[in-house]
Amino acid sequence: MHAALPQGEQEAGSIDTPSRPPRDLRRVDIHPNHWYPLAWSREVKRGKAHGVRFAGDPIVLVRTESGQVFALEDRCAHRQVPLSAGVVDGESIRCCYHGWTYDCTGRCTDIPYLGRERLPNGVRAYPCRETAGLIFVFTGDPALADQAKFPDLGSSADRAYKTRRFGGDVKCHYTFMHENLMDMNxxxxxxxxxxxxxxxxxxxRRGDDWIEVDYTFAREAGKQPIGEALVFGQKRGAKPEDGQKDVMTIRTxxxxQTLKIRTKDETMVMDLWIAYVPLDAEQRTNRTFGLLSIRRPKVSxxxxxxxPLLIWFTERIFTEDRWIVEREQEAHDRQGADHNHEVFPVILELRSLLSEHGVPHGAGKSTGESTGETRRIHFIERVQELPTP
Amino acid sequence: MHAALPQGEQEAGSIDTPSRPPRDLRRVDIHPNHWYPLAWSREVKRGKAHGVRFAGDPIVLVRTESGQVFALEDRCAHRQVPLSAGVVDGESIRCCYHGWTYDCTGRCTDIPYLGRERLPNGVRAYPCRETAGLIFVFTGDPALADQAKFPDLGSSADRAYKTRRFGGDVKCHYTFMHENLMDMNxxxxxxxxxxxxxxxxxxxRRGDDWIEVDYTFAREAGKQPIGEALVFGQKRGAKPEDGQKDVMTIRTxxxxQTLKIRTKDETMVMDLWIAYVPLDAEQRTNRTFGLLSIRRPKVSxxxxxxxPLLIWFTERIFTEDRWIVEREQEAHDRQGADHNHEVFPVILELRSLLSEHGVPHGAGKSTGESTGETRRIHFIERVQELPTP
Amino acid sequence: MHAALPQGEQEAGSIDTPSRPPRDLRRVDIHPNHWYPLAWSREVKRGKAHGVRFAGDPIVLVRTESGQVFALEDRCAHRQVPLSAGVVDGESIRCCYHGWTYDCTGRCTDIPYLGRERLPNGVRAYPCRETAGLIFVFTGDPALADQAKFPDLGSSADRAYKTRRFGGDVKCHYTFMHENLMDMNxxxxxxxxxxxxxxxxxxxRRGDDWIEVDYTFAREAGKQPIGEALVFGQKRGAKPEDGQKDVMTIRTxxxxQTLKIRTKDETMVMDLWIAYVPLDAEQRTNRTFGLLSIRRPKVSxxxxxxxPLLIWFTERIFTEDRWIVEREQEAHDRQGADHNHEVFPVILELRSLLSEHGVPHGAGKSTGESTGETRRIHFIERVQELPTP
Structure with missing residues (x-):
């Protein structure tokens, strides 16, 4: 479990003069101008509405009777109650309270007790895409949604792999998650x-908006547990020399974030894609969505x-990680500032990346906050019904 | 479920220029200079004390051994612990901690370990009246209690009616309750x-401190459910023409607040009296007290x-209303302001009324706050033992 | 239950001009420069770490494999996660996350993936002593620990007495506990x-940092309950004259705090030692540690x-006291200030003592707060393995 530092890096990451990012990383909000998964497809049933949150903003995901999904601000323009408690009516959603009706663009199309010529503004609509069993929403400026990079979801669509969908709510800032996964120590x-x-x-290696690091591993004592063998590289030769030939690449x-394990012949045996979506406005909680793909052996x-063993093993790992990052958040809450004393150059660089690409706390709210004026911008793209995992 | 707007009203309540009250209605406190029900008679047993709250002020209701009820500030003058945990001693209440004793005027009449000539000030007393199975307290300036209007409790004392007493705690500002009931849409x-x-x-119609609105109803589809028939107008002709002759009048x-249903021959078949009493200082919760009176049919x-069916039906309705007004409060808490976009003229006028007759948040506290000086004003009037409902 | 005031005292503690301490006693923090019990010995098992709190500061108590106990700040210098979740390794503790290792002085002695010549600073160490089944920590300036008074734990080490160890968390400021015990009214x-x-x-009587008061008791009505007889003076003559010869002395x-009962021949029949340790930074909760020693009768x-009866009786008393002091704290929280109207001179003097010897709220934090710089001061004294009670 020791990651020896290459010589050059040790100098760069000197302990006496750590290159800390200038601001408290836990007060850097995630940048809203990206596509974020907000729900599993299976959670949004046909003819039903489903309420989610992104950084404190309530969003309703509606699957119409035809099976399409759209996303609106989850507050009726009238009395601000959640549309997610409403009734899907054909391709529209009706508020449960007084029956105000909205279409997929957020436009108010009917108030039962008011003439149609006098309808008020509607609610904000969010660009929305469904793929790989996930519903993605573009949470920032809708004008940027089309040109924004859509994530490559790894091997989850490749029949040579079997994919586990996992995750859950974690009570910590999303940055703790990135640091946790990337530091294999x-x-x-x-x-x-x-x-x-x-x-x-x-x-x-590092690019403008990414960083990646390669690790090799050697067992120090004992035998490889079977759960680990399944996840981190199937059953291969027990000799440490062989194991070290496998390379794990973790990339933000x-x-x-992704984690890929390749054998010496460049076969990718494991491929994890993972995203951390802030839930509350303070971004001190996140929902984690993970796609863990394992290459099928010849005898599939x-x-x-x-x-079942793989599920059990990965749940145990995820439970331990969740526990420790929640303790990190707890310490930050109590100390009121970031007292981390990082010594690992990879993580110092990751912290810079996260700090540079996020936005100062609260600054991203201009696009996310409902102000009474509403925007009638709306996208549905690549919507497809997928078999639920 | 549609309330078509009469022509004149539609102009008055124009959507483009809504006549919003100038201040956030959810920061308007209820006016303390009224008689509020603070408990059901059955909750205050003979020889026992019972603690309640009004807008954050703790109040103890004491039923003495002779059956009278009096109301004091629910804090011992000594160490501020609740008198409601104390011991009724004849016509007095003794604090449970060191045995300080108070009479019905709030005067401290005994400290067991101190000479009687040296007794300190006591605690605030509240004017108190018991009627119709409810204990009312005048929560404001006691000097105004006598001349203040005492509510007409409708048909609850009339043997021609059967009355259900219902209610419960609701986590919302009292104004959401008024708007909910008055908007039949x-x-x-x-x-x-x-x-x-x-x-x-x-x-x-509107007066200085009241507003009322009449509704008629027509069934759009299906048959009248039996629970509704019981509450909203017994079993009468199934023809819509007949139903529409019934008039529902809702009045703040x-x-x-009251809701009365009269048939075309002016017989009142249903009579609801209801009050919403703020519990916490922020007035974001209330306790609802309702008296629902149904006219007895000839075969009583x-x-x-x-x-039992009527109880089940009204509980279901109350549960749905409670759920939705709590969502309204939740939205207000999250948005930090009143973002309601009201279009119904009746409700716009109701909002003005509630705003004009309340007090700005916190302004009513001068009379309600214990400051160490205490007032020895006290009233007991019309106290009577009623059969508990 | 009446404590008649001697004549002179009544004048001193006049009700019209109460000599209140100048500041709100509930905003006076306990002084950190003392030895406080932070855990029972039995809670810190060999080869295990145990997390506790003092006034918001997390502290880990580590019992090494040799049985010694040391106390460190309960935050890894690296990522601030609790060392109490770590692994005891010989005489050291390893953080559970990345394996950073600390010795009993708080020095970081190993980071598995970093050269030993480049180790960072460690964490704060606290002077620590174990005696009478309690683990004491000096929570203030470590330089003062040696000369600081260590408490006399009464009769708990005397074989002529049988001792009950009791206590628990109480949600109130420590000062309410002192006042509760000292006012026998x-x-x-x-x-x-x-x-x-x-x-x-x-x-x-009063000294610089102590005050004590003597009480005698007389039964006003009824017979002495058997539980009380056990605790407050075994079975002695039922005549009130005899009972009054027993003297109870309560001392802060x-x-x-201590409470001792002596018979007329100066035999101490009961000896209570008790301490209240603030848990949170606001000091609105405390953990109470009590040693209640009862003199063994001739037929031991x-x-x-x-x-078992004594345990039941003292639990009942402690439960009632806990309930009432929590109501006092609740009233203080709601009123936002100390509205107590004290009339008993003993308690007025106690309040002055507590106010003078504490520190203004927040002022003691300079020594308790981790700031990144750490202190490598450490004491282990008089450590001994005691039979757990």
Whole structure:
């Protein structure tokens, strides 16, 4: 579980003069001008509405009777009650209270007790796309949605892989999640699941909005647990020399994160795509959406047979990670500032990236806040019914 | 469930220039200079004390051994612990901690370990009246209690009616309750209980401290549910023409509210009296006290037999209303201001009335706050033991 | 339950001109430069770490594999997560997250993925002593720990007595606890357990950092309950004249408190030592640690046989006291200030003592707050393994 630092990096990340980002990273909001997954497709049933949150903004996801999904501000323009408690009526949503009706663009199309010529403004609509069993919403300026990068969801659509969809609510700032995954020295936390491993960081690259780091691993003691074998590289030779040939690459491609394991012949045996979506306005909680794809072995049903064990193993890991990042958030809340004393250059660089690409706390709210004026911009693209996972 | 607007009203309540009250209605406190019900008689047992709250002020209701009820500030002058945890001793209340004793005027009459000539000031007393199974307290300036209007409790004392006492705590500002009841277009909320109804507002009157509106109803589809038949007009002709002859009048008589249904021959078949009492200092919660009186049919026991169904039906309606007004409060809390976009002239006028007769938030506290000096003013009037409901 | 005031005292504590301490006593923090019990020995098992709090500061108590106990700031210097979730490794503690290791002085001795020549600063260490089944920590300036008075724990080490260790979390400021115990007029609160008793304060003494008061008691009505007999003076003559010969002395020896009952021949029949340790930074909660020692009768096993009854009786008393002081705190929170109207001179003097020896709220934090710089001061003294109670 030790990641020895290459010589050059040790100098860069000197402990006496740490290159800390200038602002408290936990007061940097995630940038809203991205496509964020806000729900699993299976959570939004046909003819039903489903309320979610992004950074404190209530959003309703509506699956119409034809199966399309659209996203609106989850507040009736009338009395601000949640539209997600309303009734899907054909391709529209009716508020449960007085029956005000909205179409997929957020326009108010009917107030039962008022003439149609006198209808008020409606509610904000959000660009919305459904793919890979996830419903994505563009949470920022809608004019930028089309040109914005849509995430590559890895191997989840590739039949050579079997994918587990997992995640849950985590009571911490999204940045703690990025740091947790990227610093493989934290395997000490998972010692009960993984045994004693030694991680070595063997390379690092950075672009404008991404950073990635390569690790190799060596077992220090004991045998490889079977759960780990399933996830981190199937059953291969037990000799440490072989294991070290596998390379794990962890990448933050703002605002998403991936973890890929490749064997020496460049076969990708594991491919994780993961996103952390702030729930509350303070961004001290997030909902994590993960797609974990495992390459099917030649005898494919072996993976299916072992799947319950893989689920159990990854839940244990996720539970440990959730517990520790929530303790980090708790310490930040109590100390009122970021007292972290980071010594690992990879993480120092990651912190800079997250700080540069986010927005100062509260600054992104101009586009997200309902002010009475509403915007009638709306997109539905690539909507497709997927088999629910 | 549609209330078509009479022509004149539509102009008055124009959507482009809504006549909004100048201040945030949810920051208008209820006026303390009124008689408010603070408990059901049955909750204050003989020889016991019972703690309640009005807008954050703790008040103890004491029923003495002779059966009289008096109301004091619910804080011992000594160490501020609740007198409601104390011991009724004849016609007095003793604090549970060190045994300080107070009479019905709030005067401290005994400190067991101190000479009687040296007794300190006591605690504030509130004018108190008991009637119709309710204990009313005058929460404002006691000097005004005698001349203040005491509410007419409708048909609850009339043997021609059977009365249900109901209510509960609701986590919203009292003004949301008034708006909810007075806007009959909200029947869409109760579609599961009532089916599809069309409300039509057919008249509206206003005085200095009251406003009332008349509605007629027509069923749009389906049959009248039996629960609704019991409450909103017994079993009468199923023809819509007949139903429309019934008139529902909803009135806010500050700070109370009533709802009466009269048949075309002016018989009042239903009579609801209801009050919303703020519990916390922010007035974001209230306790609702309702007296729902149904006129007995000629074969009186039929109503008794159907009573459990009526209870079930009214609980369902109350539960739905409570749920939606709590969502309104939640939206106000999150938005930090009143973003309502009201279009119904009746409600716009109601909002003005509530705003004009309340007090700016916090301004009413001068009379309600304990400051160490205490007032020894006290009234008991019309106290009578009533059979508990 | 009446404590008649001696004549001179009544003048001193005049009700019309109460000598109130100048500041709100509930905003006076306990002084950190004392030895405070932070855990029972039995809570810190060999080879385990145990997290506690003092006035908001997280502290980890570590019992090493050799059985010694040391105390550190409960935050890893790296990512601020609790060391109490870590792993005891010989005489050190390893953080559970990335494996950073600290010795008993708080020095960081190992970061698995970093050269040892480049180790960062560690965490704050606290002087720590274990005695009488309690683990004490000096929470203030470590340089003062050696000369600071260590509490006399009464008869808990004396074989002539049997000791009950009790306590729990109480949601109130520590000062309410001192006032509660010292004002024996509050026996009215325990009327169900003790019957009707008359307390008389018969003398009072004060030093620089202590105050003590003597009481005698007379039963006003009924028989002595058996539980009380066990605790407050075994079975002695039922004649009031005899009972009055027993003297109860209650003393606040800042910051501790004791209650001793002596018979007319000066035999101490009961000896209580008790401390109230603030848990949160606001000091609105405390953990109470009590050592209640009862002198063994000649037939010693009778006390052992009656012990369950004594436990039940003292729990009932403690539950009532906890309930009432929490109501006092609640009133203070609601009123936003100290509205107490104290009339008993003993308590007025106690309040002055507590006010003078505490520190203004927040002022003591300079020594308690982690600022990134850490202090490597450490003491272990008189550490001994005691049989757990």
């Amino acid at each position: 934290h395997q000490f936390l998972h010692r009960r699941q993984m045994g004693s491993m030694r991680a070595r960081s063997v390379g690092r 491609d703002y605002p998403y 049903f072996l993976l299916d047979a072992a799947w | 909200h029947q869409f909320l109760h579609r599961r209980q009532m089916g599809s109804m069309r409300a039509r507002s057919v008249g509206r 008589d500050y700070p109370y 026991f039929l109503l008794d037999a159907a009573w | 509050h026996q009215f609160l325990h009327r169900r357990q003790m019957g009707s008793m008359r307390a008389r304060s018969v003398g009072r 020896d800042y910051p501790y 096993f009778l006390l052992d046989a009656a012990w």
